[in-house]
Amino acid sequence: MLWQLKDKGVRRPHDLPQHIERRLLFALSRFSGRIQKVLVFLEDTNGPRGGVDKVCRILVKTRGMGATLASATHSDWTTCVDQATGSIGHALARHIARHRTQRGLLSRLSRLRMAPFFGTG
Secondary structure, three states, rough: OOOOEEEEEOOOOOHHHHHHHHHHHHHHHOOOOOOOEEEEEEEEEHHHHOOOOEEEEEEEEEEOOOOEEEEEOOOOOHHHHHHHHHHHHHHHHHHHHHHHHHHHHHHHHHHHHHHHHHHHO
């Protein structure tokens, strides 16, 4: 799975990219065949002042189904990443299920519309 980290000069722990990769693999590995690219954005809105200001946004681009986004805000980078990766796993599962349901409904509708022409139904 291809993933890319975008952190605009954020002060973060040196081992955070490895933690992000582990969490992404855990959350998204079952969807690996459908995922085209994963982008992880880190932002510290207050800078060095501290507080609940660390933001992690994860954008997953899928093959033929568009994109899914999840984000989390926390005072700790590790917790922020954990929450965002958990959210993106659930969001992507819902997105795929919704896409599968819509595709199934469309194919059933087209079969019903064609039934009078082919004598089935």
